[in-house]
Amino acid sequence: MRLRPFAALSAVALSAILLAGCSGSGGGDATPSASASGDPSACIVDAPSGSDSEAVTVDGSAPDFTVSVPDGLAFSEVQRTVLSEGDGEVLGAGSLVSASYQVLDGATGEVLLDSADTSATDDGLVPLLIDASQPSMGAVAADCNPLGSTVVLTVPGSAIGDETNNYVIVAHTDADLPRTATGTPQEPQAGLPTVTLAEDGTPTITIPDTAAPTDLQIEVLKQGDGAEVADGDQVTLQYAGVSWDTKEEFDSSWSRGAPSAFTTTGVYEGFGDALVGQKVGSQVLVVMPPSMGDLSGSLKDQTLTFVIDILGTQHGVAAASGQ
Known part of the structure; x- marks a missing residue:
């Protein structure tokens, strides 16, 4: 990313x-x-x-x-x-x-x-x-x-x-600050990937044996009560990504042993869409079609699934100044 x-x-x-x-x-x-x-x-x-x-x-x-x-x-x-x-x-x-x-x-x-x-x-x-x-x-x-x-x-x-x-x-x-999502668990949606958490919060994503959805899917797995993420924010988070097509993990902050920080406008389109409007403390599952993911890299034409723990957010300088 x-x-x-x-x-x-x-x-x-x-x-x-x-x-x-x-x-x-x-x-x-x-x-x-x-x-x-x-x-x-x-x-x-x-x-x-x-x-x-x-x-x-x-x-x-x-x-x-x-x-x-x-x-x-x-x-x-x-x-x-x-x-x-x-x-x-x-x-x-x-x-x-x-x-x-x-x-x-x-x-x-x-x-x-x-x-x-x-x-x-x-x-x-x-x-x-x-x-x-x-x-x-x-x-x-x-x-x-x-x-x-x-x-x-x-x-x-x-x-x-x-x-x-x-x-x-x-x-x-x-x-x-907490290094995992601290929100209230929500009832999972049928038909989407399932997520199980290790004791330290590391997620395991299981992709169902069905065709991938053709449009963006966003599911809140834990509902946080912190600050709301605005468009253009820098968001500090933990995440893991799995390809729906191969069912293999391709990226994970958990594997690197530390959170990451991204702007909502500096990531895959679908990933950014899954962040904006969510609250700190939330855990979000997002399934994005190929058109919203890796358009030219090694994951081109694949449907990507992420589990994201939102740990903190900070507004952009332009947003804070009203520009």
């Missing part, structure tokens, strides 16, 4: 940050937090604290904090400072938490992105997935620090292919 990054400057920019961290451009081998255990090389970016990140001040409490960016920051390297250290587990690859963050212009201090504006919930928080293959600025800041920490990240534009601007990111992580 085709991922699109969210809450990020660009896929290229964040890949550059990742490469800079791996090449040691941070200029140090210390973990960003004294109590953050683990190998720094496993972090998305192994960035030291420094004069830039230490000069940024934050007033108030997340998600309603005010960030002050002083004049004259050097932005010679990526730096990260822990303003307050949480007492939760150290976050790493695959961690899924609620969080708040701001991305600011390093020269003017203007807030370029505020997660409170894109939050789908009354508390102003957003789901944050630590995923090195698709890292958001918030994830880069929060990674390798204990849950509950507030962190400042300063990023020179030159590190991400931007020779004009520099950036400041402040992120606060709040609480762990």
Whole structure:
């Protein structure tokens, strides 16, 4: 499936940050937090604290904090400072938490992105997935620090292919989020694939020995009561996909051992249709005809079946601003 990054400057920019961290451009081998255990090389970016990140001040409490960016920051390297250290587990690859963050212009201090504006919930928080293959600025800041920490990240534009601007990111992580659908089980529909769940929530999809439906089928297996997914949202989820034609699994976040995050417009048409209008906590079964699935790849002309656990959603920037 085709991922699109969210809450990020660009896929290229964040890949550059990742490469800079791996090449040691941070200029140090210390973990960003004294109590953050683990190998720094496993972090998305192994960035030291420094004069830039230490000069940024934050007033108030997340998600309603005010960030002050002083004049004259050097932005010679990526730096990260822990303003307050949480007492939760150290976050790493695959961690899924609620969080708040701001991305600011390093020269003017203007807030370029505020997660409170894109939050789908009354508390102003957003789901944050630590995923090195698709890292958001918030994830880069929060990674390798204990849950509950507030962190400042300063990023020179030159590190991400931007020779004009520099950036400041402040992120606060709040609480762990469920990694499976928590909604109320619903009565299954006759004639559609059946789903059984392992103890950890991993689904097994059984395709019936009948002809595949010719139009899109969407069934709610568990009804959640969280925020509603809007068109253009980034949705954090677990999923498994099976071909109706071969009855074989072709893709699964469960097999990779961590949730995934997709925009509703960055996936197969039928997959996106199955997300919009659903509530966080729901588990959804979708059967999509070939015209709504893999139109040119290895699954071309096959009917695809997915089971999707909706774990969190965050509105798109354009939707949040009314554009």
